[in-house]
Structures are given as C-alpha cells and as structure tokens.
Amino acid sequence: QVQLQESGPGLVKPSQTLSLTCTVSGASISSGGYYWSWIRQPAGKGLEWIGRIYTTGSTNYNPSLKSRVTISVDTSKNQFSLKLSSVTAADTAVYYCARVTATGIFGYWGQGTLVTVSS
Amino acid sequence: QSALTQPASVSGSPGQSITISCTGTSSDVGGYDYVSWYQQHPGKAPKLMIYDVNNRPSGVSNRFSGSKSGNTASLTISGLQAEDEADYYCSSFTTTSIFVVFGGGTKLTVL
Numbered sequence: 001q002v003q004l005q006e007s008g009p010g011l012v013k014p015s016q017t018l019s020l021t022c023t024v025s026g027a028s029i030s031s032g033g034y035y036w037s038w039i040r041q042p043a044g045k046g047l048e049w050i051g052r053i054y055t056t057g058s059t060n061y062n063p064s065l066k067s068r069v070t071i072s073v074d075t076s077k078n079q080f081s082l083k084l085s086s087v088t089a090a091d092t093a094v095y096y097c098a099r100v101t102a103t104g105i106f107g108y109w110g111q112g113t114l115v116t117v118s119s
Numbered sequence: 120q121s122a123l124t125q126p127a128s129v130s131g132s133p134g135q136s137i138t139i140s141c142t143g144t145s146s147d148v149g150g151y152d153y154v155s156w157y158q159q160h161p162g163k164a165p166k167l168m169i170y171d172v173n174n175r176p177s178g179v180s181n182r183f184s185g186s187k188s189g190n191t192a193s194l195t196i197s198g199l200q201a202e203d204e205a206d207y208y209c210s211s212f213t214t215t216s217i218f219v220v221f222g223g224g225t226k227l228t229v230l
Contacts, residue, residue, distance in 0.1 A: 047157075047165065047208055047221040063216050096164055103153040104212040104219035107176070109164040 002026040004097050004110035012091075012117050018084040022097030022110060023077070030055050030075040037100045038071060038082045040093040041112075048093075052100060053080055087117045122220035123148065123209055130228040136197040139225045141209030142190055147220055149190035153212035156185060156194045159224075160205045168207075169194060196227070204229040 008020035022036070029036060038050040051061040053071045061069050065084070073080040084091060094112040101107070124142040131137040141148065141156075148154055152172045157165035167176050169185040172192060182197045192211070196203055209222040 046223045047210075049217065049219050049221065052218065060218055100219075103151070103171070104210060105153075105155050105167065105170045106157070106165070106210070107167055107170075109166075112164050 002099060002108040004099065004108060006095060006097050006110045006113040008113065008115070010114055010116060012087055012115060013119050014088055014117055015086055018082070018087050018091060018095075018115055018117070020082045020095055020097075020113065020115070021079050022081070023079050024099075025078070027099070027108075028075075029073060029078050029080065035100045035102065036073065036080045037098050037106065039096045039098060039106070040091075041096070042090075042093040050082065050084075050095075089117050091115070092117045122213070122217075123211060123222035125207075125209060125222035125225045127223070128226045128228065130230055131196075131199045132230045133199050133201065135199050136195060137199060137227065138196075139194045139207055139209075139227070141192040141194070141211075141222050143192075143211055143220070144190055146215055147211040147213040148187065148192050150214060151212050152187065154185065154187060154192040155210045156183075157208045157210070158203075158205045159208065165208060199229050201229050203227060 003025045005023045012018045035052040037052040051071045053059045068085045070083040096112045097110045098106045099108040156169040159165045172187045173185040
C-alpha cells in the first residue's frame with residue numbers, strides 16, 4: 001500500500017521560505033512511472049496544483065507560483081520536497097503531497113499538513 | 120476563480136441519485152478523456168473516486184459513475200447514502216502550461 005506523509009514547520013513568518021518534505025513508503029520514487037506532486041488548499045477553498053517532479057529530477061510548476069517554487073527529490077531517502085519562497089498570508093493552506101500519473105490522476109495522497117504564515 | 124466550473128452545492132435524499140457537473144474548455148475537459156473526480160470529507164485528504172472520465176479505482180462503490188459530453192463532465196451518485204455527504208472536486212489534464220486544473224468543488228448534502 002502506497003503511503004505518503006508530509007512533514008515540516010506548521011508556522012512560517014512572512015517573507016520567509018516554506019519548506020516541506022514528503023516521505024513515501026510502499027513505493028519507490030526511483031522506479032519511475034509516476035510523478036510526485038504538491039497540491040495546496042486554503043481553508044474553505046478548492047485545490048490548487050503547485051508542481052510535480054519525476055525521478056529524474058525533471059519538474060513542472062504552476063505558472064502562478066513558478067517564480068517562488070522549487071521541488072526536489074532525494075531518491076536515497078525516498079522523499080521529495082517543496083520550497084516556497086517569499087511567503088505571505090495568502091500562502092496559508094493545507095499542503096498535500098501526492099502521487100500522480102502523466103495524465104493527472106492523483107491516486108495516493110498524504111494526510112496533509114497545515115502551514116500558517118504569520119508573524 | 121477555478122479553471123473548471125462546478126456548482127457550489129447539490130443535495131439529495133437517501134436513496135436518490137444526484138449529478139454534479141464540471142465544465143471546462145476544449146483545452147482540458149473537452150480535449151481529453153482525462154477527467155478525474157475526488158471525494159473529500161472534512162479534515163481529510165481527497166480520495167480518488169473516478170479517473171479517465173468513467174473508471175472506478177478498486178474499492179470504490181459502483182454507485183459512483185462518470186461521463187462526459189463536449190466540454191462538460193459529470194459525476195453521478197446513485198442510491199445516496201449519508202456517508203456520501205462530502206465535497207467533490209473534478210480535475211482534468213490540460214494542454215496549457217499548468218498540466219492539471221481543478222474545479223472549485225461541490226458540497227453534497229444528504230438530506
């Protein structure tokens with residue numbers, strides 16, 4: 001059974017960088033065949049795709065966030081990470097990591113982690 | 120504003136059927152059979168219910184079905200049960216630079 005688990009600080013100050021890690025179990029990122037993605041959801045609002053990464057390190061980002069987002073992968077630890085720079089209150093959301101196919105099927109999700117941007 | 124348009128809310132009584140629509144464009148819903156539907160209960164992660172327009176993952180009830188006509192996809196839930204009360208999101212692969220777009224979500228209330 002594929003499982004994903006987000007981890008990282010729950011509180012980030014404005015203008016700083018949000019950093020989260022997703023640990024994958026039950027599947028190997030290095031096996032290929034799937035992308036690994038980050039999605040976020042502000043309270044009471046819908047889902048927003050942030051970006052994705054393949055085992056090779058190839059990435060794609062949401063154009064609306066591209067200038068501030070970096071997604072990286074560590075196949076030795078079976079983890080991938082998200083960095084979002086220059087955060088504001090608008091970046092406060094539950095952040096999910098997920099496994100996604102090339103055609104956009106998000107089959108497995110982490111439980112989500114709330115990140116609040118506040119001083 | 121979300122890329123795909125869903126009704127904000129729908130409701131139905133136990134045992135009834137409801138349909139949730141998801142309208143996009145020829146660059147997403149209308150262009151590919153890569154529409155998915157997700158169920159999200161409060162405080163929980165989304166769960167894949169339908170993929171590739173009308174396919175159910177293993178373990179998902181056959182009361183859930185999907186379809187598509189032109190730029191609009193639909194999710195139908197038959198034999199409504201109390202446990203179906205949740206938010207539902209559609210998504211679609213897109214040829215634009217964004218890769219995948221989501222609908223704004225529909226809150227299903229079981230009366």
